[in-house]
Amino acid sequence: MSGMVVCIDLGGTKALCGIAKQGYIANVKRYPVPASSTKQEVTDYVIELVRKTITTECIGIAIGIPGVVNSATGEVFEVTNIPAWRDVPLSKILCERFNVPVLVHNDVNCFTYGEYRYGEHGGNLTPCKNILGVCLGTGLGAGVVIDKQLYTGRYGLAGEFGSAPYLGKTIEDYCSGQFFKQRGTDGELEYLSAKAGNVQSLKLFEQLGTHLGIAFAHMQLAYDPDVIVMGGSVTQAFDLFGERMFASFTQYEQCKQLNIRVSQLPHAALLGAFALFEQKYKVVSPELDCI
Known part of the structure; x- marks a missing residue:
């Protein structure tokens, strides 16, 4: 593959944009x-992001969306944290606007595939064949790589554990930023408070860890991966919930050997978007038809 690709990781509160070539990301900016x-x-905002980032050397666009998408057609069905953005033929819009091929995928799938292709996987030089990537932020999402291939399921819902029922609500309500929001507080504020030694804040993160351990046990039983890699803003507080998470997880005999770690790969979602673009368009040239 030759040429550069505009890569965008669109979130509910921020977007990261950069240019990728041969697995390297440059000029990353946040909006x-x-x-x-x-x-x-x-x-129009997404179009403007591409316009700000694209150069004459770019031969494609790859974008991760925090919602349900049809990766085959590039259509965005719905994005929970961007309520009005539904039923958008994004690939068609961007392709016609910039005259380059476009890949649209779920953002956590991009993160997971980026970890599979470029992550260290707990120190292994050879990538693990089976990986579960879990992003803990405003919500909880997961991506699945099975036998070296990204698995999305029939309707692109594989790994959507955040929506699974749990304690009268959903896993996401107990295992993401929603855990703090539903208690009338803010995760970042509680993090700063816990770091300062506030007992109540520390207890909140311990409770979060307990719920996460149970959630990861369900994921382990569903997919039995070689490794679970965590990413997202909530993982910045791993030192506050990690010990309790492992204690909760390993209470189940079948979960004692699994490797769970926090991602150390900068811009994993951008790299994954690039890798998925590279995979879809195996031979890329400026004349490649838009899809």
């Missing part, structure tokens, strides 16, 4: 996301 804007305003 706020107008999550409460109208459908057209969000679409």
Whole structure:
């Protein structure tokens, strides 16, 4: 593959944009996301992100979306944290606007595939064949690589553990930023408070760890991966919930040997978007048809 690819990791609050070539990301910039804007305003915003990033050397666009997408057609069905952005033929819009091929995928799938292709996998030089990537941020999402291939399922829902029922709500309500929000507080504020030694804040993170351990046990039983790799803003507080998470997880006999770790790969989602673009368009040239 030759040429550069515009890569975008779109989140509910921020977007990261960069240019990738041969597995390297450069010129990464961060922008706020107008999550409460109208459908057209969000679409125009994404077009503007590409316009700010693309150069004459770029031969494609790869974008990760925090919601349900059809990766075959590049259509965005819905994004929970950007409510108005539904039923958007994003690949078609960007392809017609910039005249280059476009890949649209789920952001956690991008993160997981980036970890598979470029992560260390707990120190192994040879990539693990089976990986579960879990992003803990505003919500909880997971991506699945089975036998070296990204697995998305029939409707692209594989790994959507955050929506699974749990204690009268969902796993996401107990294992992401929603855990703090539903208690009338903010994860970042509680993190700073816990770091300062506040007992109540420390207990909140211990509770989060307990719930995460149970959630990971369910993921282990569903997919039995070689490794679970965590990413997302919540993992910055790993030292506050990690011990309790492992204690909760390893109470189950079948979960004692699994390797769970925090991602150390910068911009894993951007790298994964690039790798998925590279995989889809095996031979890339400026004349490649838009899809």
